[in-house]
Amino acid sequence: MKTTYALGSNTDKIVGIWQDVFLWAVPExxxxxxxxxxxxxxxxxxxxxxxxxxxxxxxxxxxxxxxxxxxxxxxxxxxxxxxxxxxxxxxxxxxxxxxxxxxxxxxxxxxxxxxxxxxxxxxxxxxxxxxxxxxxxxxxxxxxxxxxxxxGWRQFKLSGTDFLLNGKKIQCVGDIQHPFGPYICSRRFAWAWLQMIKDFGGNSVRPHAQPWPRVYYDLADEMGIMVLDETGLFGSSINLNFEAPEAWEHYAEHLERLILRDRNHPSVIGWSVGNELFAIALLNKPSKEVAKKWDDKIVELADRVPAWDPTRGFITCDGDRDLDGRLPVWSKHFGHGLKLDLLPEKKDKPMIVGESGATYYGKPDQLYQFAGDKPYISYYGRNEALAVDVYQNVQKMAKPFLAYYSPSEVCWFGLEHLNLGYGDYSRLPDGQDGVFAGKVYEEGKPGYQFERIPPYVTTFNPGIDPSLPLYKPLPMFHALKAALADKPCEWDHYTELKIPKPAALPQPVHSEVFFIGDKTGALAGHLRKTGITFSKNKKSSVVIVDGENIGDDQLKQFAAVMKSAKKSGRTILIMTATKGIDSKILPLLPANIETTNRTATAFNPGERSEWGGYFTVPALYFSEIDSKEPILKQGLSGAFVDEGTIVFDASGVDWSLFNRAPENRKCAQVVLYEKLQKPSGVAMVTYPLGKSVIAVSSINYLVDTKETAAFWERLFSVMKIDLNKDNVQSGKSKKVQHDLLLDGPVDSK
Structure with a gap:
C-alpha cells in the first residue's frame, strides 16, 4: 500500500499540469x-x-x-x-x-x-x-x-430492482475505458467514443476510475448518454493506502469535489465511490478484522453522498457487490462466460455488471470454448470468441436481470486499432509516421492541441486521418449491437467447445537413432533428455543431424547417408535452432533451402502433413511459456520448402505481445504484427527422396519448458521413434501469481 490520495486509472504516467487551468477574476x-x-x-x-x-x-x-x-x-x-x-x-x-x-x-x-x-x-x-x-x-x-x-429536466430513481428515468424503467448498457495518453482530453475523441456507444445501441458510460475531462460529461449531456460518475479510487491498481487515517479524509474530499463538479450534469445517473476496492484486501491479505474495518470505511464514504446530492439514489462501489447489503445498488465485475450463479440469490435491489468478458485478459485456451481454434489463429478470431460471449451475456443476463450492463471496454477490444498516418507494412512505424497538426502550439489557447498522434495509439479517428473511418468495428461490436436489438448474427449461439484430445500416436518402430553431430553438444543433450537412444549403426532407419555444427568426419557420414537415401527408406531429420544451416550441408540436399529472419511463439500444423496432423493448434501454442527465447528464431524458405510438405508454419499472430500487457499496448502490438510483411516462417518441412524422407526443422530446441518437452516427445513419437521413458524429462515451469489487471476479475462469491 502506497498512496493516501485517489490516484486514478492509468494515463501513461503523465505528471504535472496536463489539462487546462484557468484563473478567474470574480466580483466581490x-x-x-x-x-x-x-x-x-x-x-x-x-x-x-x-x-x-x-x-x-x-x-x-x-x-x-x-x-x-x-x-x-x-x-x-x-x-x-x-x-x-x-x-x-x-x-x-x-x-x-x-x-x-x-x-x-x-x-x-x-x-x-x-x-x-x-x-x-x-x-x-x-x-x-x-x-x-x-x-x-x-x-x-x-x-x-x-x-x-x-x-436538464429529468429525474433518476430506484424502485425495487428497477432503475427509473422520469418514472419509467430504463436499462443502461454502456462502455468503460482505461484512459491512455493526453489525447483523451480532446473533445473530438470524447465525441467519437460516445458516438460509438450510440452506434451499438448503448445509452450509458462509466468514465473509468477517475474524474475525466469535463468535455466527456458535457458531450454526454448533449448526446443523451447516461453517466455513472466514478472517483479516482482505483482499487485494482493495488496502490491505495487504506491504513493511513488521512487517506480516508482525502478520499472524502475527493468524492465531494467530484460530486460538486458534476452534479448539475443531467447525464449523471449516480455515483461510484471507487473501482474494485476489494482488491486492496484481496492482495494485501490483512486480517478479517482489518478487512472489515476497510469495508466499513467504504460504506461510510458512500453514506456521505446524499449530503452532497440527495437527487440520485444510484450509489455503488463498482465491482464490490453491495458490501453486505449496505449499498443501494449491487455491483460486480465478471470474467468470461455466463455467471448467472454469481448473481445474488435475493434480488431486491438494482444489479449492475460494470465489466464483463475476457476482453483484456483472455488467453486462447480460455476463449476456446466460444470459437474453437480461432482465438489461437488470429486477432479477428479472438474477437469472434468475445462476440459469442457478449451476445449470450446480453441476452441471458443483462436484459432479464440487470439495471446496468457494460462489456469490458468495447472501445479497446470491439474496434480495431487504427494505423493513423501509416501504411508501409514492410517496416515498423517510426517517428515520421502518424498524423501531424501542421500548426504551431498557441500559448494561452484553451483546449487540446496535438503536435503528433502516432499510429495505433487509438481505435478512434474523429477526422484526424481522412483516409480512415471513424472506427473499424470487430465481431464483438457487431454481436453487442445485434444482441441489444434482438437480432440474429454470426455469433448469436453458444455451444461449449472443448480442446480436443490429440490423435492417438502410431506404434513405435525405431528403437534407436543414428546421430550425426557433437555427442556432447546441446542438440545431443536435448535428444537424450527427450528419451532418444543413440545407435552406433550407421544404417539405422532414423538419422538425426546437427544442421548447425558438423565436422569433416560427420560431413562424410552425412554424405554417405544422403547417397543411399533414395533406396534405403530412411527418415533423415536435420535440426537447427538459432544459427542457420551449416553451408557444408547445403550442396548435399536435393533442393536449395535457406533460413530467414523470422521469430514466432506459436505454429499452425501443415494442412497436407501427416506428421502435422497429429498436433492440435493448442498443442502448438508457446506464447506463454517460461522462456526468454521464442520457440522459433529462424524460418525456412527456398525450393526445398516450395517442393516439400510443410509440417509446421509460424502463426500469423504473436500472442506474447498481447498477454500481460496494458490495453493500449497489447492490441496495438498484435494488430500491427499481423499486418507487417514477414519473411517465411516455415518451421519444419519434409521432402521425399526416393524411399526416404528428409525433414528439416528450425524449431528452437534450446527452449526448455514443460510445454516444449511435451511437444518434442510427441513429435518423435509421431516419427515412430521408441522413446526411453526413464530418460524423458518434463522441462521447467513456474507458478505465476494472479494479477487482477492482467489476469481478469475474481469470480468467487
Missing part, C-alpha cells in the same frame, strides 16, 4: 455554487444557491433568474459534430427574485423554487433537451454577477 458579490434539483415527480425545479459578499459593506441584493432553451447547432459530420456550436432559445420559465441581505464577508445558502407546469421538455437519451439557467445578483444600482448553469 457573487454566486459561488449552485445546485439544480429537477424534482420531476413533484413538478418542481429547486435550486440551492450559495452566495458570498466579500465587500466591506452590507449588501441587500435580489437573486433570481430565468431558464432558456439550449439549442445545439453542431453539425452531423465527423468534422462538425464534435465542435461547440450553440444558441439560446426562448425563455422557458422565470424564477422570481428573492431579497437577501449579506453582511461583509458573509456566505449564505438560498433555495429557489418554482413549479414547472410543462414548460420544460424532459431530458432522456432519445431527447437530450437542455436548458441554460442564468442566475442574477443585482440591486437597484447594478448587476453584480450572472451565473450560467446548463441543466
Amino acid at each position: 458579490v457573487r454566486v459561488t455554487e449552485a445546485f439544480i434539483k429537477p424534482w420531476v415527480d413533484r413538478d418542481e425545479l429547486e435550486i440551492d444557491v450559495n452566495i458570498i459578499n466579500q465587500s466591506r459593506q452590507l449588501k441587500t441584493i435580489l437573486l433570481g433568474g430565468d431558464a432558456r432553451e439550449w439549442i445545439n447547432n453542431a453539425g452531423k459530420t465527423i468534422l462538425d459534430a464534435p465542435e461547440i456550436k450553440w444558441t439560446l432559445g426562448h425563455t422557458a420559465l422565470t424564477i422570481d427574485p428573492v431579497s437577501v441581505t449579506l453582511k461583509p464577508g458573509e456566505t449564505q445558502k438560498v433555495t429557489l423554487q418554482t413549479k414547472v407546469g410543462n414548460r420544460l421538455k424532459l431530458w432522456s437519451p432519445e431527447t437530450p433537451n437542455l436548458y441554460m439557467l442564468s442566475l442574477k445578483i443585482s440591486d437597484k444600482k447594478q448587476t453584480y454577477d450572472i451565473k450560467d448553469i446548463r441543466f
Whole structure:
C-alpha cells in the first residue's frame, strides 16, 4: 500500500499540469455554487444557491433568474459534430427574485423554487433537451454577477430492482475505458467514443476510475448518454493506502469535489465511490478484522453522498457487490462466460455488471470454448470468441436481470486499432509516421492541441486521418449491437467447445537413432533428455543431424547417408535452432533451402502433413511459456520448402505481445504484427527422396519448458521413434501469481 490520495486509472504516467487551468477574476458579490434539483415527480425545479459578499459593506441584493432553451447547432459530420456550436432559445420559465441581505464577508445558502407546469421538455437519451439557467445578483444600482448553469429536466430513481428515468424503467448498457495518453482530453475523441456507444445501441458510460475531462460529461449531456460518475479510487491498481487515517479524509474530499463538479450534469445517473476496492484486501491479505474495518470505511464514504446530492439514489462501489447489503445498488465485475450463479440469490435491489468478458485478459485456451481454434489463429478470431460471449451475456443476463450492463471496454477490444498516418507494412512505424497538426502550439489557447498522434495509439479517428473511418468495428461490436436489438448474427449461439484430445500416436518402430553431430553438444543433450537412444549403426532407419555444427568426419557420414537415401527408406531429420544451416550441408540436399529472419511463439500444423496432423493448434501454442527465447528464431524458405510438405508454419499472430500487457499496448502490438510483411516462417518441412524422407526443422530446441518437452516427445513419437521413458524429462515451469489487471476479475462469491 502506497498512496493516501485517489490516484486514478492509468494515463501513461503523465505528471504535472496536463489539462487546462484557468484563473478567474470574480466580483466581490457573487454566486459561488449552485445546485439544480429537477424534482420531476413533484413538478418542481429547486435550486440551492450559495452566495458570498466579500465587500466591506452590507449588501441587500435580489437573486433570481430565468431558464432558456439550449439549442445545439453542431453539425452531423465527423468534422462538425464534435465542435461547440450553440444558441439560446426562448425563455422557458422565470424564477422570481428573492431579497437577501449579506453582511461583509458573509456566505449564505438560498433555495429557489418554482413549479414547472410543462414548460420544460424532459431530458432522456432519445431527447437530450437542455436548458441554460442564468442566475442574477443585482440591486437597484447594478448587476453584480450572472451565473450560467446548463441543466436538464429529468429525474433518476430506484424502485425495487428497477432503475427509473422520469418514472419509467430504463436499462443502461454502456462502455468503460482505461484512459491512455493526453489525447483523451480532446473533445473530438470524447465525441467519437460516445458516438460509438450510440452506434451499438448503448445509452450509458462509466468514465473509468477517475474524474475525466469535463468535455466527456458535457458531450454526454448533449448526446443523451447516461453517466455513472466514478472517483479516482482505483482499487485494482493495488496502490491505495487504506491504513493511513488521512487517506480516508482525502478520499472524502475527493468524492465531494467530484460530486460538486458534476452534479448539475443531467447525464449523471449516480455515483461510484471507487473501482474494485476489494482488491486492496484481496492482495494485501490483512486480517478479517482489518478487512472489515476497510469495508466499513467504504460504506461510510458512500453514506456521505446524499449530503452532497440527495437527487440520485444510484450509489455503488463498482465491482464490490453491495458490501453486505449496505449499498443501494449491487455491483460486480465478471470474467468470461455466463455467471448467472454469481448473481445474488435475493434480488431486491438494482444489479449492475460494470465489466464483463475476457476482453483484456483472455488467453486462447480460455476463449476456446466460444470459437474453437480461432482465438489461437488470429486477432479477428479472438474477437469472434468475445462476440459469442457478449451476445449470450446480453441476452441471458443483462436484459432479464440487470439495471446496468457494460462489456469490458468495447472501445479497446470491439474496434480495431487504427494505423493513423501509416501504411508501409514492410517496416515498423517510426517517428515520421502518424498524423501531424501542421500548426504551431498557441500559448494561452484553451483546449487540446496535438503536435503528433502516432499510429495505433487509438481505435478512434474523429477526422484526424481522412483516409480512415471513424472506427473499424470487430465481431464483438457487431454481436453487442445485434444482441441489444434482438437480432440474429454470426455469433448469436453458444455451444461449449472443448480442446480436443490429440490423435492417438502410431506404434513405435525405431528403437534407436543414428546421430550425426557433437555427442556432447546441446542438440545431443536435448535428444537424450527427450528419451532418444543413440545407435552406433550407421544404417539405422532414423538419422538425426546437427544442421548447425558438423565436422569433416560427420560431413562424410552425412554424405554417405544422403547417397543411399533414395533406396534405403530412411527418415533423415536435420535440426537447427538459432544459427542457420551449416553451408557444408547445403550442396548435399536435393533442393536449395535457406533460413530467414523470422521469430514466432506459436505454429499452425501443415494442412497436407501427416506428421502435422497429429498436433492440435493448442498443442502448438508457446506464447506463454517460461522462456526468454521464442520457440522459433529462424524460418525456412527456398525450393526445398516450395517442393516439400510443410509440417509446421509460424502463426500469423504473436500472442506474447498481447498477454500481460496494458490495453493500449497489447492490441496495438498484435494488430500491427499481423499486418507487417514477414519473411517465411516455415518451421519444419519434409521432402521425399526416393524411399526416404528428409525433414528439416528450425524449431528452437534450446527452449526448455514443460510445454516444449511435451511437444518434442510427441513429435518423435509421431516419427515412430521408441522413446526411453526413464530418460524423458518434463522441462521447467513456474507458478505465476494472479494479477487482477492482467489476469481478469475474481469470480468467487
